[in-house]
Amino acid sequence: METLSNETLLEMQRRMLRIRAFDERASKMVKRGHIPGTVHTSIGQEAQVVGATMALRPGDYTTGNHRSHGHPIGMGSPLGPLMAELVGKATGVCKGKGGSLHLADFAVGSLGESGIVGSSIPIAMGAALSASVRGTEQVALAFFGDGAANQGVLYESMNLSGVWNLPVVFLCENNQYALSTPAHTVTSGVIADRAAGFGMPGIRVEDGQDVLAVYDAVSTAVARARAGEGPSLVEVVTYRYNEHSEGLRLGTDYRPVDEREAWLKKDPIQLFREHLQSTGVSPAELDAMEAEVLAEVDEAVAFTDASPYPDPSVAFDDLYTDTEYAA
Amino acid sequence: MTVMSFLGAIGAAQREAMDADERVIIFGEDVEANVYGTTGAGKTRSDKGDFLQMYGRNRIRNTPISEESMVGAAAGAAMTGLRPIVDLSYSSFLYMAMDQFVNQVAKNRYMFGGQASMPVVFRSAMFYGLNTGAHHSDRPYPMFMNVPGLKIIAPSSPTDAKGLLRSAIDSDDPVLTFEACLLWGTKEDVPEEEFWIPLGEARTAREGTDVTVVAISSSVPEAVAAAEALAASEGVSVEVIDPRTLVPLDRDAILRSVHKTGRLVVAEPAHRTCGAAAEISAHVVEEAFGVLKAPIVRVTAPDMQIPFSTALEKQMYPTRHTIEAAIRRVLDLPASSEASELAAASAQ
Incomplete structure (x- = not known):
């Protein structure tokens, strides 16, 4: 295991806290009607997200899915324009055109979340192709869930990136449910094992609540990609604490109570806090960090509240680079 | 001026674009062997493989028969600095990649608030009128006209094929070109030098x-x-x-x-x-x-x-x-x- 600086370890905790605080606030805002539509939170999956994004470096790329806020936050995207996007304000990171499902912040390498399960996987591969052709050392990482693991495009992309030896990491966020459907009921075999069929490493992180375990596994895959040794598949087993989407109330109890309680006891942020304290970080310092992150979210909401809605005419911009919309 | 066939004009446009801009790459099924006659420098099929020799495997790439990932890869590459040309051979193969065309290629620039540009060309041939039956005879360009965010060309002469393709490759937006095989053998005088026919001009x-x-x-x-x-x-x-x-x-x-x-x-x-x-x-x-x-x-x-x-x-x-x-x-x-x-x- 790589020895990480205290600064890096604290940054991991800070980014996990940001995701938690941002999503808890977003959840409340959906329930109060301040955010139109719905959002899909990453609460419970923070270690899986941050362990992956912290293994990347500036200039690298990610693509993601409908559980979408954690990925750009993990890449370091500022919270204000993200929150403004969720509300549909002009200052949103996508000018109010994307919303929760389609966050993107190219400034931090976030090439876009996708509302279509599996659809953004080849986009990451294309970014890796670009890096390979241009001869840079950039790496691309595709986030997708256990549901997307059964989309054909994943296997097309694993094959093609293997053939072309592309610097891409396929990161399966296995939170064990595709909405209400238990992954094991629709998934034959083990997802990570599927890598063998494409001649690439498949790593399964059994404890996806341990940010260092995720970081180690993804760092290995990223180092391999950066060294020109090709793609890898990393499957991280984790759990979402909230419903599939905020405000959703299903009549069926598809997740056993004892299962849920067991995973709640493995809160990645609490576990890492305990780890940091065991290495000598003071509780006061960690409390202060939590307060700072909550203040950041407050600022993001204030920024959002102070921002105007976009002018309706903006709906007709950005379709093409050089062609005006003709009614 | 020199006499060029429709296919020869496409090959000439691709060669000029590859020479002019190293961000242009070509990938697709069978492009390395110049099976369709558009990735070779010469005037005859016997010169096959020329592009591979001229530009190397980094920029001329055969693909597996995986249209969905090819189209998605082109989109991702276009969003990060390349200008890919994807040869999808038959137009009816585009359906295999419909999600990528409709949900990624066409929408990404818009739904990301203009952060993405998508300089990519998707070439495909309409094999109608040639006894290829129901699976190869499609003329599907109207389906794609119904997808905002795509640009679509359908040249009918060698000159237009060359000039429009150069503009398509230079466009920062995604362009689909639909080429009728019935026109492949059409010949006319075409300027040998580089020229561009603007998109959107009849x-x-x-x-x-x-x-x-x-x-x-x-x-x-x-x-x-x-x-x-x-x-x-x-x-x-x-x-x-x-x-x-x-x-x-x-x-x-x-x-x-x-x-x-x-x-x-x-x-x-x-x-x-x-x-x-x-x-x-x-x-x-x-x-x-x-x-x-x-x-x-x-x-x-x-x-x-x-x-x-x-x-x-x-x-x-x-x-x-x-x-x-x-x-x-x-x-x-x-x-x-x-x-x-x-x-x-x-x-x-």
């Missing part, structure tokens, strides 16, 4: 004053032949407009011609319902109803699958005879015996 293939025929893809030479026949037999002056670009469509050029002639026939090889001809007709009715002296007539493929047998297939697409019959109808001329028989057969 070409007047033949000037006239009595009736406008807007024709698309392989219907353009058929419309010109019908116009020449009618000029000879009836003294009628037919104007033939080739939009060349279907998105953005040069609506002004079509309206200008209709204002001059007062009559419109629209001919295209795609299906009738919601085709380009339907859109063009509706637009002219909305904008120029007052100048129309006769109802618009569309000449299209019927809403029917394409059969294999020559005896069955040959009636499916516009021909000089069915276009001539349509022109006669809008001019209230007597149907010629040959044209009326064929039109009657095609209507059945």
Whole structure:
């Protein structure tokens, strides 16, 4: 295991806290009607997200899915324009055109979340192709869930990136449910094992609540990609604490109570806090960090509240680079 | 000027673009062996493999038969600094990648608030009229005209094929080009030097004053032949407009011609319902109803699958005879015996 600086370890905790605080606030805002539509939170999956994004470096790329806020936050995207996007304000990171499902912040390498399960996987591969052709050392990482693991495009992309030896990491966020459907009921075999069929490493992180375990596994895959040794598949087993989407109330109890309680006891942020304290970080310092992150979210909401809605005419911009919309 | 075939013109445009800009790469099925004759430097198929030798494997890449990931990879590469040309060979293979075309290629720039640009070209050939049966004969460009965010070209001559493709490659937006195989062997003098034909500008293939025929893809030479026949037999002056670009469509050029002639026939090889001809007709009715002296007539493929047998297939697409019959109808001329028989057969 790589020895990480205290600064890096604290940054991991800070980014996990940001995701938690941002999503808890977003959840409340959906329930109060301040955010139109719905959002899909990453609460419970923070270690899986941050362990992956912290293994990347500036200039690298990610693509993601409908559980979408954690990925750009993990890449370091500022919270204000993200929150403004969720509300549909002009200052949103996508000018109010994307919303929760389609966050993107190219400034931090976030090439876009996708509302279509599996659809953004080849986009990451294309970014890796670009890096390979241009001869840079950039790496691309595709986030997708256990549901997307059964989309054909994943296997097309694993094959093609293997053939072309592309610097891409396929990161399966296995939170064990595709909405209400238990992954094991629709998934034959083990997802990570599927890598063998494409001649690439498949790593399964059994404890996806341990940010260092995720970081180690993804760092290995990223180092391999950066060294020109090709793609890898990393499957991280984790759990979402909230419903599939905020405000959703299903009549069926598809997740056993004892299962849920067991995973709640493995809160990645609490576990890492305990780890940091065991290495000598003071509780006061960690409390202060939590307060700072909550203040950041407050600022993001204030920024959002102070921002105007976009002018309706903006709906007709950005379709093409050089062609005006003709009614 | 030098004589070039339609395919040779495409190859020339691709070669010029590869020379001009190292961000341009080409990938697709069978491009390394120059199977379709557009990735070779020479004038004959025997020069196959030239692009691979000229530009190397980094920029000329065979792909597996995996359209969805090819199209997605091109989108991701375009969003991060390359300008890919994807050779999808047959147009009906585009359906395999529909999610990537509709949800990623077309939407990413818009839904990310303009952060992405998508400089990518998707080439595919429409193999209709060549006994390839229902799976290879599609003319699916109208489906993609229904997807905002894509630009679409359908060249009908070697010159247009070369000049439009250069503009497509230079465009920062995604362009789909639909090339009719029936036109592959067409030859004409084409400038050897680099030139660009702007997207969104129609070409007047033949000037006239009595009736406008807007024709698309392989219907353009058929419309010109019908116009020449009618000029000879009836003294009628037919104007033939080739939009060349279907998105953005040069609506002004079509309206200008209709204002001059007062009559419109629209001919295209795609299906009738919601085709380009339907859109063009509706637009002219909305904008120029007052100048129309006769109802618009569309000449299209019927809403029917394409059969294999020559005896069955040959009636499916516009021909000089069915276009001539349509022109006669809008001019209230007597149907010629040959044209009326064929039109009657095609209507059945």
